[in-house]
Amino acid sequence: MEKLFPKMQIINENGEWNDETYRGEITEELTKELYTKMLRSRLFDRKGVNLQRQGRIGTYVPFEGQEASQIGSAMAMGEGDWMFPTYRDHAATMTFGHSLKTLFLYWKGRQEGCIPPEGKNIFPPAVPIASQLLHATGAAWAEKLKGTDRASIVYFGDGATSEGDFHEGLNFASVFNAPVVFFNQNNGFAISVPIEKQMKSKTIAQKAVAYEMEGVRLDGNDVFAVYFHTRTAVERARKGEGPTLIEAVTWRYGAHTTADDPTKYRNQEESVNRRETTDPILRLERFMKNENMWDEKWGADLQESLTLEIEAAVKEMEEAQAPHYNDVFDHVFAENPWPIESQKEAYAHSRGDR
Amino acid sequence: MTTAVDTKKLTMVQAVTDGMRVMMKEHENVIVLGEDVGQNGGVFRATDGLVAEFGENRVIDTPLAESGIIGTSIGLAMNGFKPIAEMQFLGFIYPAFNQIMTHASRIRARTLGHFTVPMVIRAPFGAGVRAPEIHSDSVEALFTGMPGMKVVVPSNPYDAKGMLVSAIEDPDPVLFLEPMRCYRSTKMDVPDGKYNVPLGKAARLQEGDDVTIFAYGAMIEVVMKAAKTAEEKGIKCDVIDLRTLYPLDKEMIAESVQKTGRAVIVHEAPGTGGLGETIISLINDTSFLYMKAPIERVTGFDTPVPMFALEDHYLPSADRVVQAIEKVTQF
Numbered sequence: 307m308e309k310l311f312p313k314m315q316i317i318n319e320n321g322e323w324n325d326e327t328y329r330g331e332i333t334e335e336l337t338k339e340l341y342t343k344m345l346r347s348r349l350f351d352r353k354g355v356n357l358q359r360q361g362r363i364g365t366y367v368p369f370e371g372q373e374a375s376q377i378g379s380a381m382a383m384g385e386g387d388w389m390f391p392t393y394r395d396h397a398a399t400m401t402f403g404h405s406l407k408t409l410f411l412y413w414k415g416r417q418e419g420c421i422p423p424e425g426k427n428i429f430p431p432a433v434p435i436a437s438q439l440l441h442a443t444g445a446a447w448a449e450k451l452k453g454t455d456r457a458s459i460v461y462f463g464d465g466a467t468s469e470g471d472f473h474e475g476l477n478f479a480s481v482f483n484a485p486v487v488f489f490n491q492n493n494g495f496a497i498s499v500p501i502e503k504q505m506k507s508k509t510i511a512q513k514a515v516a517y518e519m520e521g522v523r524l525d526g527n528d529v530f531a532v533y534f535h536t537r538t539a540v541e542r543a544r545k546g547e548g549p550t551l552i553e554a555v556t557w558r559y560g561a562h563t564t565a566d567d568p569t570k571y572r573n574q575e576e577s578v579n580r581r582e583t584t585d586p587i588l589r590l591e592r593f594m595k596n597e598n599m600w601d602e603k604w605g606a607d608l609q610e611s612l613t614l615e616i617e618a619a620v621k622e623m624e625e626a627q628a629p630h631y632n633d634v635f636d637h638v639f640a641e642n643p644w645p646i647e648s649q650k651e652a653y654a655h656s657r658g659d660r
Numbered sequence: 661m662t663t664a665v666d667t668k669k670l671t672m673v674q675a676v677t678d679g680m681r682v683m684m685k686e687h688e689n690v691i692v693l694g695e696d697v698g699q700n701g702g703v704f705r706a707t708d709g710l711v712a713e714f715g716e717n718r719v720i721d722t723p724l725a726e727s728g729i730i731g732t733s734i735g736l737a738m739n740g741f742k743p744i745a746e747m748q749f750l751g752f753i754y755p756a757f758n759q760i761m762t763h764a765s766r767i768r769a770r771t772l773g774h775f776t777v778p779m780v781i782r783a784p785f786g787a788g789v790r791a792p793e794i795h796s797d798s799v800e801a802l803f804t805g806m807p808g809m810k811v812v813v814p815s816n817p818y819d820a821k822g823m824l825v826s827a828i829e830d831p832d833p834v835l836f837l838e839p840m841r842c843y844r845s846t847k848m849d850v851p852d853g854k855y856n857v858p859l860g861k862a863a864r865l866q867e868g869d870d871v872t873i874f875a876y877g878a879m880i881e882v883v884m885k886a887a888k889t890a891e892e893k894g895i896k897c898d899v900i901d902l903r904t905l906y907p908l909d910k911e912m913i914a915e916s917v918q919k920t921g922r923a924v925i926v927h928e929a930p931g932t933g934g935l936g937e938t939i940i941s942l943i944n945d946t947s948f949l950y951m952k953a954p955i956e957r958v959t960g961f962d963t964p965v966p967m968f969a970l971e972d973h974y975l976p977s978a979d980r981v982v983q984a985i986e987k988v989t990q991f
């Protein structure tokens with residue numbers, strides 16, 4: 307099966323060409339845009355981990371190492387499309403339109419962190435594993451019924467493929483020919499469980515076969531491979547040619563969450579070594595150097611401006627007005643039924659507010 | 661003459677581990693399965709060290725699938741094993757709800773006792789630890805309302821081990837709920853070997869004649885604080901830790917309210933459909949004529965548990981409990 311689903315790559319670890327099909331489209335402008343977005347998300351992620359350590363936000367879920375997968379795929383989506391992220395996909399959602407402030411608010415335990423900007427179809431992060439695959443299928447199906455050419459993309463990990471919802475999502479999408487891209491980030495682990503213990507199949511892409519849909523396996527640390535192959539899947543979806551399952555093989559350097567200790571189940575040395583080999587940002591930098599697109603000053607200025615942007619977002623998050631307890635009560639239904647209304651009144655009364 | 665029993669100071673989560681270890685040593689058919697329970701020792705370390713001691717055939721990292729874990733546990737239990745299935749959080753039990761509701765809880769009834777499902781489902785639950793969304797759900801009432809399930813909630817390390825032993829020995833499926841807030845909040849002397857704390861029996865934590873407070877799990881700490889404040893105001897509370905939510909300890913509930921004539925029920929789960937309503941109807945059935953005041957409830961709201969920036973508002977506080985105590989005593 308591995309032979310049937312080779313890991314597609316456009317540039318290799320050293321930033322050299324492996325597949326020149328898209329050479330004409332890989333401009334300096336596109337390259338710099340992808341680099342900028344990846345660095346932005348990495349700096350954001352490191353800030354998230356630090357804020358958690360300082361007790362300024364709650365548990366945080368890091369993604370460092372997975373930038374190419376998330377950003378390459380999000381870049382392939384268009385205005386009006388739908389995005390269904392998990393708790394780990396901040397790089398994808400910030401690429402698709404979430405503000406950094408909103409993302410920080412989420413990890414500060416604020417409901418506001420679930421609200422996308424006007425006009426952006428970004429669902430709140432799915433916390434129960436694999437549940438979002440069906441929502442993506444439903445939303446895509448709705449677009450098909452409405453006769454638009456819009457598509458959905460849904461993110462999930464390798465562990466998620468064990469849940470029933472994964473199989474139901476793929477099956478529905480296949481049966482109803484829904485325009486959805488199932489984007490798997492195979493980072494090798496579901497908390498402590500390595501993929502060999504999660505499934506006997508060697509690839510995730512091969513699971514597409516059972517549902518009679520396209521399956522694509524790619525190097526998830528090569529942002530070009532992710533971008534162009536996801537774009538193809540989206541185009542196929544828009545044309546009514548059905549769903550695609552993409553497996554992006556990637557790696558997350560750090561812990562599952564800031565509440566977790568990876569040294570208990572993973573050889574962290576391997577993880578550290580990968581910073582020199584498979585790192586998606588370093589790879590792009592090498593490519594840019596090979597292609598004479600790199601400029602030290604550009605790199606340094608970028609680092610500085612992104613740092614300022616992130617600091618500003620942290621400030622906005624920390625200065626956001628404290629939430630009111632009425633938020634607990636006021637959004638469960640369009641109109642409060644009496645039990646909630648009386649609980650709300652009793653609570654205000656118990657605080658001496660009424 | 662009493663025989664000295666060796667004890668260790670343990671947290672609740674360590675006591676849970678110890679309960680499983682003792683039973684796994686004694687019974688070869690007791691196995692532990694779930695997500696990350698092996699090498700990682702569970703996300704809360706409740707199975708820490710068990711894989712080293714008992715091997716990968718008895719402490720099993722499963723694929724990430726709750727319906728799969730519970731469904732296969734049912735088959736294992738029907739066929740000679742005693743599975744202890746860990747749900748990572750109670751809020752992630754929903755994919756398994758179908759298996760528990762339609763099979764685990766009714767196989768004995770469906771087969772007039774021919775097949776049984778002697779299994780334990782362990783799940784951490786409850787708010788107050790600043791966990792992300794869904795991790796803090798308190799949905800015990802879904803299971804107390806499920807015919808065929810026993811539901812238990814220890815509130816301290818001693819009870820946790822003794823009740824887990826009883827749950828494992830129980831011939832029927834038991835949902836063993838572990839309040840996350842209590843996991844590491846206190847240490848207590850816990851006997852080394854095997855002992856039982858019976859299921860179905862509540863515990864009186866404090867004697868008082870004026871009002872009975874019913875609570876369980878993480879709310880025990882809150883009500884003990886409230887009882888202390890009440891005492892400073894001259895109100896003496898009878899504090900009952902329910903410990904088993906299905907079946908409730910009808911005798912102790914009746915005995916206490918017949919003495920005090922007043923009751924306050926505290927739980928963090930939503931008020932509507934919550935255990936408080938069942939307790940009120942039980943009091944109505946057994947002790948209506950003894951009551952001197954309407955029964956008060958301090959509960960979570962009929963809303964999803966909010967994200968943690970607001971969870972302190974959601975959770976019953978000692979202040980709200982004290983207000984309820986004053987309301988029933990001043991009636």
Ligand SMILES: Cc1ncc(C[n+]2csc(CCOP(=O)(O)OP(=O)(O)O)c2C)c(N)n1
Nearest residue numbers: 433434435463464465466495496497748752
């Ligand atoms: C239904 C459900 N069960 C358990 C969990 C707890 N949990 C959170 S993340 C995780 C592992 C997910 O692994 P994977 O799907 O590979 O995604 P990754 O986190 O590696 O991106 C688990 C078990 C959950 N969130 N939802």
